[in-house]
Amino acid sequence: MSNPGASQVLRGLIGARLSEWSTGSQERVVRFYDLLVEENSVQNLTRLTSPEDFLNGHLEDVLALLRSELLGPSAMDLGSGGGVPGLLAACLEERPWILVDSEKRKAEFLEKARSQLDLPHVRVFHGRGEDVLLRTSADSIVARAVGPAERIFAWIGKCSTWNNLVLLKGPGWADEWGAFSRGRYRDKLKIGGEFEYAVGPELKQRRIVRLNRVPRGTIA
Structure with missing residues (x-):
């Protein structure tokens, strides 16, 4: 069950941080938080379940990404x-997002949350x-807490259906x-941009x- 008190605390915390987004977008973020915390009692999705931890550990990453x-x-x-960063980002923007997970229960949660x-x-x-890339x-392929760049490229490097890899x-x-620069894929990727922030x-x-x-x- 979601905690109305926690939802209200989060609503107050994000008011200033999401001032450029509509009230509807802000409410979707709160609803996403409720769904995440509720599902977390069924399967382990996150340890950041308090409003403050959700803001600093999840939402700030997504805001920086956008x-x-x-x-x-x-x-x-x-x-x-x-659903972080993709589903949470989709609560705030219209960019097409594809969410992929190899665990069936997590994918089922993502689809349920997407629908709700x-x-x-x-x-x-x-x-x-x-x-999926076949x-x-x-x-852009976005990865957060998935693994090092070399391992990720080893998984998807042979697929031609993506252009850049964005890592948090x-x-x-x-x-x-x-x-990575000393490894077997060193000539496959080059840094195209960086964004630093603090949370x-x-x-x-x-x-x-x-x-x-x-x-x-060409040479990287």
Whole structure:
């Protein structure tokens, strides 16, 4: 069951943070929070269930993603899980989103939430990202807490139906990119843009990175 008190607290917290968005969009965010917390009692989707933790741990990432201007015209949320960032972003914008998760129960939750939030610009697929990309396409592949860039590219690199990889990362990104730059796929991706931001009262440093595919025959 959702907690009306927690919903009201979140409504107050996001008022200033979402001032440029409509009241309807703000209410969809609150409704998404209610659905996420309710489903979290059935299956483990997130540990960030208080209004404050949801704001600092989920919503701030999504706001940074939208403000970074690193996304293409359409996006796929790889390993969407509880719907962050893709489903939450879709509560605030009309960009087409594809949500993919290999776990059936998570995909079922995503579809239920998509329907209840009335988001016709969102599609949900149960399966592996590389398999879904054989049937559809997206300009940007978005990944948050899925794994390092090298592992993700190993999954989807052979698919030609995407153009860039957008990663939400923490302070370990420099080491991760260094490892990628020395690895087997080092000539396949290049950094096409970065967006730095801080979240929470502790001002934790985070970064969004867009990695563009390198055309065959060129040097990254």
